[in-house]
Amino acid sequence: MPSEAVQEYTVAQGRAKSFYARYARKEELQHQTHYCPGCGHGIIHKMLARAIDELDVQDRTILIGPVGCSVFTYYYFDVGNVQAAHGRAPAVATAMKRSRPGSIVISYQGDGDLSAIGAAEILHAANRGENISVIFVNNAIYSMTGGQVAPTTLIGQKSTTTPEGRRAANEGYPLHVSELLATLEAPVYIERVGLGDNKQIAQATRAIRRAVEDQARGLGFSLVEVLAPCPTIWKMNPVDAQRWVRDVMEKTFPLGVFRDHTKEAALRPASQPAPALDEIPRLLGLAEEDLPTGNGCMLARETNVDLQVRIAGFGGQGVLLLGEVLAEAGLVAGLEVSWLPSYGPEMRSGTSNCHVRLSSQPVDSPLVSVPSVLVAMNEPSLCKFDLTVRRGGWVIYNGDTFPGDCMRDGVHVLALPFTRLADELGDPRAANMVMLGALLEIDGVLPQASIDAALHRLVKNPRWIELDERALARGRELLKDALRRGSLAKEPCAEA
Amino acid sequence: MRKQLMKGNEAIVKSAILAGCRGFYGYPITPASEITEAAALYMPRAGGVFVQAESEVAAINMLYGAAAAGVRAMTASSGPGISLMQEGISYMAGAELPCVVADITRGGPGLGNIGSEQGDYHQVVKGGGHGNYRTIVLAPHSVQEMADLTALAFELADRYRNPVFVLADGFVGQMMEPVEFPQRAIEAPMPAWAVAGTAATRGNLITSLHMGCDDLEAHVLALEAKYKLAEQREACAEEWHAEDAEIVLVGYGIVGRILKAVTAEARANGLPVGLLRPITLYPFPIAHFQHLASRARVFVVVEMSNGQLLEDVRLALNGACPIEFFSRVGGNAPSHDEVLQLVREQALRLIGEERMAHA
16 A cells, blocks of 8 residues: 555655644644745755754754745745845845854845846955855756846746847846855855756755855855746746756756855954943943043033134135034033034035034034124135124234125124134144133133143044144234233124 | 933933944934944944945845844934935834834935925824834933933834834934933843744744735734724823913924923913923824813924924914914024014913903
């Protein structure tokens, strides 16, 4: 009786331990796969499961399934399973491996998934030399969606979107993924194998095992491209489909090893041990002892400060640093402060500006639309912001003469060639600090010690600190001189 | 507690690391790049992973991998990059993976410009990817809140197993203010559902795929129940001089700051003005609106986008109170004077109405 014969039959190649005994995640027919008769996935799954068994890495394995016919790898593999978006498995694999370096991360992808929509992800994962194993199943067509052209479709091959056959003039040429990735420096092992006959299958088994083994040894990126039959979409019987792999596909996609650095590959550097938790604030520069001292101690609380400053000039003139020193000094002096820059390409060419507020009260809006002081380091900045300065406010302008069309009433003006004055001190780039010195002398609220503390916190080079200190002092003198000459206000107003 | 001057973008990274984040996967874009740069510096120091991805598409899918592995992880981008990330965010919501995404908004649509805008409201608050999902959205208006809300974002992401956005604008990302941090770091426990390459997690599966119609429906309903819970528990807003306000200004992010200055000046001038600043944009703080509507005579919505926040305010008020609207876009911020002028007009109108009523 046939049933008795089955009972006596011993399966030489029994179920791999890394397969589930029953496919419980599958809705129906839980004793068989969802793959069509003659499909390459079944046999490739078996090779992979056996490699996992032989290398004894089942508990450590994370299998990342693609979008395509093999989207359901998690039905079958008794390993940690993750399903990824179309083409993105190498990106998912990258972070999983880096997050859990002890795991074995395998990205299982088809040719639509890997070579079309996921072309960027596989290229860059390979180029970074991620220590992952990629199983790339190439059947020259989009199977799950019903047979559309893939980057790997052969010239002349018909598909539902190349009904007359693929033409190079319209769809380009078949994409040779293994050859392409083999041009990169990082990959350790890349081989194309086939399922065209038993000899090819034996080689494919060895290649898949090696791709997993290389990862287990910590060598780096491996990819095995498997030419696989798709009888259903190719509209062939399984036997003809297997022959077609060997007799036709292989002519476009020659089998072979395209990269083998297994012997000479250096082990990827092990990740550094994580620091102790209580070390973290210090590593982030947040430890209490590293922060500015004297917050809130230096300025009498009853002082009512509301300084709103707009600083503008060319990129490279130190506009943002000027504002930063001012804000930092305000913080040291115990004031509420804010600093808001213009950003982006403006920093690299053209004009740059920032808003700074120092206040006894919490700063409501950090935007300074009506400044009490404008520091204009060039003429365009002066023209842009001059009219915004509030009545009774100040304009500090870097120029010999104040442009006639910027003249206006009710605003104090200090116009001096600050760049030349800074040059006389030793470097024209210190003009920003000369102007800051003048500003501080106008305001008169911030203690010198807060300025010194801010400068030392923000400027690391001792030569620059020394120069900046002289520049600040020079700025203060210049303002005092101008006050003595009484040449500041166009038309002094009550608040001055 | 000592404070230090820091950019909002940098505060996000430091707060994230203190909150146990050990993975950052990003792609540079103005005005969010400082986040990626700070992560490149600090994440490896803290024993975490930093990868600059080849694209925002790859970055968000790396986040999917890190989250699947049970690690607290984040990314940061701005408008065009967030558009590209929407695929992965939908997958993460579907697969119930926690993560934090910082969106430092710039001008759009398209390449727009790098100025500060709030035009990402719809794509972030309404869930810009496909399918029935939501993201929790926190909207800081100061550097201190950039730090505090980032830490909260990681808590909420884990609590709801869902992506959480920190939605800020270029101003809040770029500006420096004094900020203080907790002096201790948290170690996030590994969640039981993760796939971590261990015997204990071998039986776990991370997927957003539910083949059966009934299966997917049950999944979507379960997600919805989770979002309802978040709506009941997490909605948050700041009311500022709002309790007796007849004119309620509404704005989030940097606009909230501008509106505080306007409110202060209007109050100094004796006008009954207050501010309602949504801190969570989803869940939207509907109860605050309904509460204030009982006394308020007009709500004035101010935003740096074209009526995107306005739609949620309309839904929240549901006709309970008239709404006025003011917006600047393209990288322009509403000026103090523009908004103050609008407030004065409204005050005059209300006084006029009162006189008519008493005449």
